Amino acid sequence: MTTAVEAPARLAARGVTVRFGGLVALKDVDVDVPARSIVGLVGPNGAGKSTLFGVLSGLLRPTAGTVLMDGDDVTGASPQARARRGLARTFQHPELFSSLSVREHIVLGYRMRHSKGRLWTDLVTGGGFRRPPAAETERVDALVEALGLTDVQHAPAAGLPLGTSRLVEVARALSVDPRVLLLDEPSSGLDVRETEELAATLRDLVASHGVSLLLVEHDVPLVLGLCDRVDVLDFGIRIATGTPAEIRDDEAVRAAYLGTAVEETA
Numbered sequence: 001m002t003t004a005v006e007a008p009a010r011l012a013a014r015g016v017t018v019r020f021g022g023l024v025a026l027k028d029v030d031v032d033v034p035a036r037s038i039v040g041l042v043g044p045n046g047a048g049k050s051t052l053f054g055v056l057s058g059l060l061r062p063t064a065g066t067v068l069m070d071g072d073d074v075t076g077a078s079p080q081a082r083a084r085r086g087l088a089r090t091f092q093h094p095e096l097f098s099s100l101s102v103r104e105h106i107v108l109g110y111r112m113r114h115s116k117g118r119l120w121t122d123l124v125t126g127g128g129f130r131r132p133p134a135a136e137t138e139r140v141d142a143l144v145e146a147l148g149l150t151d152v153q154h155a156p157a158a159g160l161p162l163g164t165s166r167l168v169e170v171a172r173a174l175s176v177d178p179r180v181l182l183l184d185e186p187s188s189g190l191d192v193r194e195t196e197e198l199a200a201t202l203r204d205l206v207a208s209h210g211v212s213l214l215l216v217e218h219d220v221p222l223v224l225g226l227c228d229r230v231d232v233l234d235f236g237i238r239i240a241t242g243t244p245a246e247i248r249d250d251e252a253v254r255a256a257y258l259g260t261a262v263e264e265t266a
């Protein structure tokens with residue numbers, strides 16, 4: 001008899017605890033981000049979401065517990081080493097270079113991964129972004145299209161609406177071909193329509209690029225509508241994990257949110 005062996009999660013936390021002096025920000029937390037999945041991390045203010053994000057991205061060393069990528073222990077690995085293994089992230093406040101165009105941001109990301117030498121030569125010699133290799137043009141074109149940035153691709157990043165800046169940041173993060181993308185509050189500052197568009201784009205990206213997403217989000221309806229699985233933190237403890245339907249029905253989650261954020265989506 002053969003037994004199917006389940007692949008290890010692309011990114012996982014096991015028993016992660018973080019103490020800041022006397023304060024326990026995370027206590028024995030587990031998280032799994034399987035291949036080709038969208039996982040949401042929610043919880044009230046101060047629940048420990050950013051702390052867990054920091055631990056997963058390598059900016060923060062946990063007091064106890066491990067972080068695994070594809071089953072390998074990366075707890076002591078730097079953010080750069082994790083990036084080389086396929087981890088990318090976006091920030092709550094997009095950090096774009098105002099003098100570069102939308103397309104140049106994506107090219108920059110691509111060259112950071114695929115042709116670092118060329119990146120520096122071009123910057124030093126003032127060669128700009130001329131004569132790109134066909135593979136680069138193809139990949140950048142695909143990302144521009146996937147993120148709906150065709151019309152603004154040659155516009156400077158300065159002055160872009162926040163929703164568009166966020167899409168540029170996602171495109172830049174994807175240009176390094178990550179296996180897992182951490183999204184920090186992707187809907188922050190977006191209106192309802194922009195949030196819906198972003199959700200649709202993220203769903204398409206998982207289907208077309210096979211990337212896994214973990215998003216930290218305050219917008220609970222967005223998370224419940226978008227994610228395959230959701231983890232809920234409260235006071236540093238994972239109080240629930242499951243499908244959006246399971247999370248919606250969870251008593252502890254309703255209590256943590258006093259019913260409001262979850263009931264709005266029922």
Ligand SMILES: Nc1ncnc2c1ncn2[C@@H]1O[C@H](COP(=O)(O)OP(=O)(O)OP(=O)(O)O)[C@@H](O)[C@H]1O
Pocket residue numbers: 020023024025043044045046047048049050051052
């Ligand atoms: N560097 C730090 N030093 C001391 N305490 C910290 C530090 N970072 C976070 N904390 C505390 O750890 C707890 C968890 O904070 P964290 O920022 O991870 O929560 P969060 O869920 O991301 O909150 P929010 O939704 O408000 O961003 C909070 O009590 C916070 O005050």
